[in-house]
Amino acid sequence: MKLRLIQIFLTAALAVHPLAHAHDTDSQTGPLGKVTFPTSCDQKVQPAFERAVAMLHSFWFSAGEKAFRDVLKDDSKNPEIWDGLGVSLLMQQRYKEALDPLKKAVSISPQNGSYRNNLGVAQMELGEFGAAESAFRAAEESPNNDDKLSAAINWGRLRQRQGRYREAEQTFTEALARDPQNFAAVLGRAAARESEGELEGAAEDYLAAVKLQPQNPEANLRLGLCLVTLKKTELGRRYLQRAVELDPAGDTGARARVLLENGKTPS
Numbered sequence: 001m002k003l004r005l006i007q008i009f010l011t012a013a014l015a016v017h018p019l020a021h022a023h024d025t026d027s028q029t030g031p032l033g034k035v036t037f038p039t040s041c042d043q044k045v046q047p048a049f050e051r052a053v054a055m056l057h058s059f060w061f062s063a064g065e066k067a068f069r070d071v072l073k074d075d076s077k078n079p080e081i082w083d084g085l086g087v088s089l090l091m092q093q094r095y096k097e098a099l100d101p102l103k104k105a106v107s108i109s110p111q112n113g114s115y116r117n118n119l120g121v122a123q124m125e126l127g128e129f130g131a132a133e134s135a136f137r138a139a140e141e142s143p144n145n146d147d148k149l150s151a152a153i154n155w156g157r158l159r160q161r162q163g164r165y166r167e168a169e170q171t172f173t174e175a176l177a178r179d180p181q182n183f184a185a186v187l188g189r190a191a192a193r194e195s196e197g198e199l200e201g202a203a204e205d206y207l208a209a210v211k212l213q214p215q216n217p218e219a220n221l222r223l224g225l226c227l228v229t230l231k232k233t234e235l236g237r238r239y240l241q242r243a244v245e246l247d248p249a250g251d252t253g254a255r256a257r258v259l260l261e262n263g264k265t266p267s
Contacts, residue, residue, distance in 0.1 A: 045075045052084055056091075064088040079108040083115050090122050098122045113142025117150045124158050132158055149178050156188045160195065168192040183212045187219060194226060202226050210239070217247035221256050228259075 052067035068085035075081055086102035089095075102119040109115060120135030136158065139151035156171035172189035176182060190205030206223035213219060221243040227236030240256045247253035 045071050049081060056084060056088055061088050061091045065092070077108065079105040079112065079115060082108070083118060086122065087118055090118070095122050095125045113139040113144055113147025113151065117147060117154055120154055124161060129158060129162060149175060149182065152178065153184050153188060156185070156192070160188065160192055165192050165195040169196065181212060183209060186212060190222065199226055199230050203230060215246060217243045217250065217252040220246060221252050224256065225259070
């Protein structure tokens, strides 16, 4: 069984920010979750591998990187471990460093759509749009439905990055036809519509995103901004305030706080 928990994690993480910021290893607190699933890992490294994946899912990216590197010392031919290392680097915004391990995973298992998707994300972040398109196209050929859905969402993000907003909206709509409750696709289509100036449609999608994930500060922020721009100021400010409450010490909360204090929205 090929690992897709990392692909699911990456798709969800990128729904909120282009790439999340790495946690400082010294600041990690609280219990580490446990991830258990069958893989192709050597049984003697399976517990260490599962711990590395748990770190990744807990946003302990630098610690996860070290853990994957340690596992590779005992199982250097396993694509799942190379992929995990690549995603750990990707989530620390170390795009160039992520390329080699992600390419290594693809070279070992070229038919795995999850690895193709992750490689394409790294290439997209580096501005290598042609290479990213090739990776996402290959991922679309995967027999796994999760890979196909992730590829569709990544296509939408790539087109958004290229300024092809109408195509991005259509691509996210196609992804939603596969999974109408997919948060990443809903938020992506909202952003595409907002970029096109279709604020009413964007507000509807942002509201749908908030309903799917009420505790998500970014969705609340974007909905608040959209509503304020539509002159629905009082309602919009409520969502901005909610973003502050959900992320009091983070970047999203800080942006919402500045907007509330200044009474302004971005031009």
